[in-house]
Amino acid sequence: MSSAFHKNIVIIGPAHPLRGGLASYDERLAKEFQEQGHTVSIYTFSLQYPGFLFPGTTQFSTEPAPADLDIHVRINSVNPLNWISVGMELKRQQPDLIVVRYWLPFMGPCLGSILRIVKQNRHTSIVCIADNIIPHEKRIGDVAFTKYFVPPIDAFITMSEKVLSDLPLFAKGKPAKFVAHPLYDNFGEKLSLQEARQHLNIPENEKIMLFFGFIRKYKGLDILLDAIKILKASKYPPLRDGGKLLIAGEFYEDRKPYDEQIAKLGIEDWLILRTEFIADSEVKYYLSAADVVIQPYRSATQSGVTPLAYHFEKPMIVTNVGGLPSLVPDDKVGLIAEPTAESIAAKITEFFQKGAAHFLPHLIEEKKKYSWAKMVETIFDVAGL
Numbered sequence: 001m002s003s004a005f006h007k008n009i010v011i012i013g014p015a016h017p018l019r020g021g022l023a024s025y026d027e028r029l030a031k032e033f034q035e036q037g038h039t040v041s042i043y044t045f046s047l048q049y050p051g052f053l054f055p056g057t058t059q060f061s062t063e064p065a066p067a068d069l070d071i072h073v074r075i076n077s078v079n080p081l082n083w084i085s086v087g088m089e090l091k092r093q094q095p096d097l098i099v100v101r102y103w104l105p106f107m108g109p110c111l112g113s114i115l116r117i118v119k120q121n122r123h124t125s126i127v128c129i130a131d132n133i134i135p136h137e138k139r140i141g142d143v144a145f146t147k148y149f150v151p152p153i154d155a156f157i158t159m160s161e162k163v164l165s166d167l168p169l170f171a172k173g174k175p176a177k178f179v180a181h182p183l184y185d186n187f188g189e190k191l192s193l194q195e196a197r198q199h200l201n202i203p204e205n206e207k208i209m210l211f212f213g214f215i216r217k218y219k220g221l222d223i224l225l226d227a228i229k230i231l232k233a234s235k236y237p238p239l240r241d242g243g244k245l246l247i248a249g250e251f252y253e254d255r256k257p258y259d260e261q262i263a264k265l266g267i268e269d270w271l272i273l274r275t276e277f278i279a280d281s282e283v284k285y286y287l288s289a290a291d292v293v294i295q296p297y298r299s300a301t302q303s304g305v306t307p308l309a310y311h312f313e314k315p316m317i318v319t320n321v322g323g324l325p326s327l328v329p330d331d332k333v334g335l336i337a338e339p340t341a342e343s344i345a346a347k348i349t350e351f352f353q354k355g356a357a358h359f360l361p362h363l364i365e366e367k368k369k370y371s372w373a374k375m376v377e378t379i380f381d382v383a384g385l
Helices: 022-034 082-095 105-121 140-151 160-167 191-201 221-234 256-265 282-287 305-311 341-354 360-369 372-383
Strands: 008-011 039-048 071-076 097-102 125-130 157-160 175-178 210-212 243-248 271-274 290-297 316-319 336-339
Touching: 008 022, 008 082, 022 039, 022 097, 022 290, 022 372, 071 082, 071 105, 071 125, 082 105, 097 105, 097 372, 105 125, 125 372, 140 336, 157 160, 160 175, 175 372, 191 282, 221 243, 221 256, 221 341, 243 282, 256 341, 282 305, 290 305, 290 341, 305 316, 305 360, 316 341, 336 341
Parallel strands: 008 039, 008 097, 039 071, 097 125, 125 157, 157 175, 210 243, 210 290, 243 271, 290 316, 316 336
Antiparallel strands: none
16 A cells, blocks of 8 residues: 555654653654654653653653644553543544554553554554564563553564564564664754854864763663773873763663762763753754764664764764664774673774764765655555555
């Protein structure tokens, strides 16, 4: 079917007033559907996580609501009466397509219950965009919750080959396709290094390495800090005169071990700490200010930081885990390191020896693959619409 036929579409997942990468993604996807002529609404959460499950300072955005999107703040993740109410509401609406995000098994009972009710209308197709099927940080109930979520889903989209290979453990025989995470092109355009660094009040002539996003154990910031110690001690060119690691993102776990590690390593003079939530309107400054984006992850399926780096045309150093290497062709778009401090330090040195200009032509060409139109086309395809 061609998506030129008008469809009524509902996206179920985080959106304003919630903040973060999932909300940004869902809002950008809704705009793509609208641009293709479809009617779209987003059903987001009035309560996404109970306080004890949320590791950050707040779940809510300080940015204005998108003016051109129909967002319903309706879903309470822990109230079964709410699940019935939302399910009945969507069942009556009879949308042609529901696109539901699944990123955490905790959401399985809520979303699975809503979608079971919707399927009773015998009309709505349901496609899940699965960020993860097996979570990074395992908890009791993960398997049971995911098994409950899966039955009403008609088809799946994954944004990494790793999640696609995990799917048969829970959804054997259901249509599924991999589509790389589209570019985050909704944070504004690339700025000059000078403008971005002036805005952030960071040195204009330094070599700036960027760690961006929520700080969690699996993302390996501690490994990167050890790598910075190696670089500081080495005195090898091209970092003989130093460099700066810009850490931009909120701690989603206890920061004390990181502070103790930094003090023990004696690398304070190599760090710029901006460890608060980075508002959407500020994202362009951080990405534009960097020479290179570093993702020192211990484990990963895919990462929203990668499409950000592509959009702002920043080379990446990523570790050889999960789906990251397939998205960052080695020595073209960036460099692939092993998840060790020694390997990451060596790749940082190699990057600055080669310079950003070595990677830029490949980045510009490779980023053409990551379009929102491709995502929408594939959603319709797996849904059979």
